[in-house]
Amino acid sequence: MKSNTLAAVAICAMIFTFLAAPATAGEEKGNGTVTYSPAAVETVELPDGSMMQRSHIMGIVLADDPSNSIHLASQDCFGTTVISADGTAIGKGYCDAVDADGDRWWIWWHNGPDANTWGFMGGTGKYEGITGGGTTTPLAQMADGRTTITWDGHWTMK
Numbered sequence: 154m155k156s157n158t159l160a161a162v163a164i165c166a167m168i169f170t171f172l173a174a175p176a177t178a179g180e181e182k183g184n185g186t187v188t189y190s191p192a193a194v195e196t197v198e199l200p201d202g203s204m205m206q207r208s209h210i211m212g213i214v215l216a217d218d219p220s221n222s223i224h225l226a227s228q229d230c231f232g233t234t235v236i237s238a239d240g241t242a243i244g245k246g247y248c249d250a251v252d253a254d255g256d257r258w259w260i261w262w263h264n265g266p267d268a269n270t271w272g273f274m275g276g277t278g279k280y281e282g283i284t285g286g287g288t289t290t291p292l293a294q295m296a297d298g299r300t301t302i303t304w305d306g307h308w309t310m311k
Contacts, residue, residue, distance in 0.1 A: 183223065184305035185216040189230065191298040202238035207231075210300070214250065222279065222310070223258070226250040232262065241266050247274070256280050262289070273308055282311030 189212035197205045209231050216224035232246020244264040251257050256278030262271040272286030287306020294300050 179310040180307070181222060181310060182305075182307035183216045183218060183221040184303065185214065185218075185221070185224070186292065186301055186303050187212045187214050187228065188299060188301040189228075192229075194298065199235075204236045206234045206236065206244075208234070208246075214304075223250070223252065226252045226258075230262070234264065254278065258283060260286070264289075269302075271304070271306070279310060284309050 189210040191208060192211050193209040195207045197207075199205055209229070212228045212230070214223050214226045214228060218224070228248045228250045230246060230248035232244050234242050234244030236242045242264065243266070245262065247259060247261050249257060249259050256276065258276035258280040259274040260271050261274055263269070269289040269291070270286065271289060273280075273283045275281070276283050285306060285308025287304060289302045289304045292301045292303050
């Protein structure tokens, strides 16, 4: 009888510990595409023959998996790209996004000849405390300024 009571206490303690334990952060990964349309673009020719382009572009994030938390988020991105006389481009900027629930997240981005990377800077609601990032690859550049990229990444939501 005594061993049954101890076993029941041990089981109850394990259940309580499991229920009281803080939830672990949600690991997520994804990939997909974003098509951006220019909202405003300013191009300035620099004295060395290079050009600087300041851009405000808007897009919709499409995840290959529609259950992904950032699927169908709308983005506003701002950045500056310097294009050297030989055509090499290096750009940096940031985007803010809002999902269907009204929660927001921010990312930084860097495009260059060696890599195109991005990372989360934070967010609100379910994205508060988010960390992680990934890479992008240019897919299409249209004559009217629309651009499509592919993206992949992984992140942790607190």
